[in-house]
Amino acid sequence: MGAAGNKVLLELDGVPLLARTIDALVAAGVIDEIVLVRRPEEHAEIDALVRDRVAAPRVLVHADGGVERADSVANGVAAVGAGTDVVLVHDAARPFVLPSLVRTLVAAAARTGAAIPGLPVVDTLKRRRDGLVAETVDRSELVRAQTPQAFRREVLVRALAARGAAAPTDDAAAVEAAGGSVAIVEGDPLNMKVTTPDDLSLAEAILPLFDRRRAEEGRR
Numbered sequence: 391m392g393a394a395g396n397k398v399l400l401e402l403d404g405v406p407l408l409a410r411t412i413d414a415l416v417a418a419g420v421i422d423e424i425v426l427v428r429r430p431e432e433h434a435e436i437d438a439l440v441r442d443r444v445a446a447p448r449v450l451v452h453a454d455g456g457v458e459r460a461d462s463v464a465n466g467v468a469a470v471g472a473g474t475d476v477v478l479v480h481d482a483a484r485p486f487v488l489p490s491l492v493r494t495l496v497a498a499a500a501r502t503g504a505a506i507p508g509l510p511v512v513d514t515l516k517r518r519r520d521g522l523v524a525e526t527v528d529r530s531e532l533v534r535a536q537t538p539q540a541f542r543r544e545v546l547v548r549a550l551a552a553r554g555a556a557a558p559t560d561d562a563a564a565v566e567a568a569g570g571s572v573a574i575v576e577g578d579p580l581n582m583k584v585t586t587p588d589d590l591s592l593a594e595a596i597l598p599l600f601d602r603r604r605a606e607e608g609r610r
Contacts, residue, residue, distance in 0.1 A: 418492035507577035508533030
């Protein structure tokens, strides 16, 4: 992102990305507790943001990040309350997750053990080698994985403990490596991850559409 600080503290139409993401998760009505995994030096700033900008009727807990993504997730899961059966792991920079997707993932993970949202790949895929096309890749069985990724708690804990020195790029990969099955539910093209300055500009354009779709869901 090239920002001076953590990108999730950047504002989208006057509201920090992190606050919007928390609000989107809480709107699903199935989240009992939210664990914010952050750097220790960001605790005070994020705590102040949550206190001042988030109207979440849920328990908010802090956990320290780790060296790798999987370490951070393991720290976050360890901080979850003992009575929780299903956990979701979500990118704080994805503020456009609809309540229906959260509820679908929770239900799918409770049934199967693990579930992720996936989008079909619509572009033709090429494998490159030395600046040239080596082959065209069959895209018919490929999806683009999003978050939240949902797991029965014990499934994710076992997978993270078994990963060894591996550094999976998402949490479903850890479950796969441990021999588990991961269900795929239909993802949402609006559920983008804000990574670059252009993404933030795109998010500003998407925000009215997301707000309208969430309001429509609330009227059903």
